Amino acid sequence: MEGSANERLDFGKMGYGCKHYRRRCKVRAPCCNEIYPCRHCHNEATSMLSNPFDRHELVRYDVKQVVCSVCDTEQPVAQVCTNCGVNMGEYFCEVCKFYDDDTEKGHFHCNDCGICRVGGRDKFFHCKKCASCYAVGLRDNHLCVENSMRHHCPICYEYLFDSLKDTTVMKCGHTMHCECYEEMIKRDKYCCPICSKSVIDMSGTWKRIDEEIEAIVMPEDYRYRKCLACNCTTCILEEYIKTAKW
Structure with missing residues (x-):
């Protein structure tokens, strides 16, 4: 590939990826030895397998090999491709084995959560009791519920802790997806599905x-x-x- 080192690094930026992330690499899932654009693509595909015993999820920390989307070179996890020299992800986390070219999301790795978050490190804080990152506006302004984010949304039942959807903290301290909360209110349901306390001023x-x-x-x-x-x-x-x- 011709050009300066910086030109090679930026080559193909935002031009590759899937519906979940823009990135210039794919991951080899160590659990099934298959290649997928990202772990969410893997999880969606395996959740549709006809045999329930074959369904499984990819553990992000277990990924050891990635495939460059520009030159198709398989290699150990790293930010820069060893063959063509492109940045396989403008944002790269060696802990989560995570790549993303869309840096406007404001990625940051939370050591307490153990995963990467989006939205900007300066806009979030980690609540030790709730065991998750919350917007700074909720600091000293929310009811703590132990491990409140480490459960499934009571409406759609998707696991909240690492969900790609926005979540909201209700007055009672329990959490759910913002879109599920809004749909619940539209249907004139004003109590928390978990503890039955009012979620708005009644x-x-x-x-x-x-x-x-x-x-x-x-x-x-x-x-x-x-x-x-x-x-x-x-x-x-x-x-x-x-x-x-x-």
């Missing part, structure tokens, strides 16, 4: 319900009765409404 709704209850005149037979469980007239009113013959 004080106005509770006030209207209280006003409606107070406006209903209790029949004489029920007026002075109390609920043994919570010592209120609301439960008695609800029972009356259920059994009343209109």
Whole structure:
């Protein structure tokens, strides 16, 4: 390949890759010895295998070999191709074996998470109790739930910790995908699917319900009765409404 060293490094930048990443290399999956554009492509392909016992996921740290997309040379994991001299990824993480040419994502490696994140290191902090990186706006401004990100989204059931989709932290401290959260709200579901606590301010709704209850005149037979469980007239009113013959 002709040109200066810098020209060789930049050759083909953003011109190769898959729907997940723009990069100039592919990875050889050590689990099945097959070559894929990235680990997500591998996981999507293997999850569709007819035999459930053949389905598996690629462990990013186990990758040992990559294939240059420019010259098709297979080689040990490194940033620069040993044959043609191109940068196989403008961003490269030797720990995660991760490459990406789209540096506008603001990649950074979090040692506590053990994986690479996007969005800019200065815009995120690592919460030790939640065991994940959160936006700096949530520092001292969120309810900590131990390992809150190390579980599956309660709506779509995709694992949240290394998901490519944006996530949100609800008032209760539990997490889910932003798009799943928005869809849940559109369907008039206002409580956390995990703990059933309200995810938005419901004080106005509770006030209207209280006003409606107070406006209903209790029949004489029920007026002075109390609920043994919570010592209120609301439960008695609800029972009356259920059994009343209109």
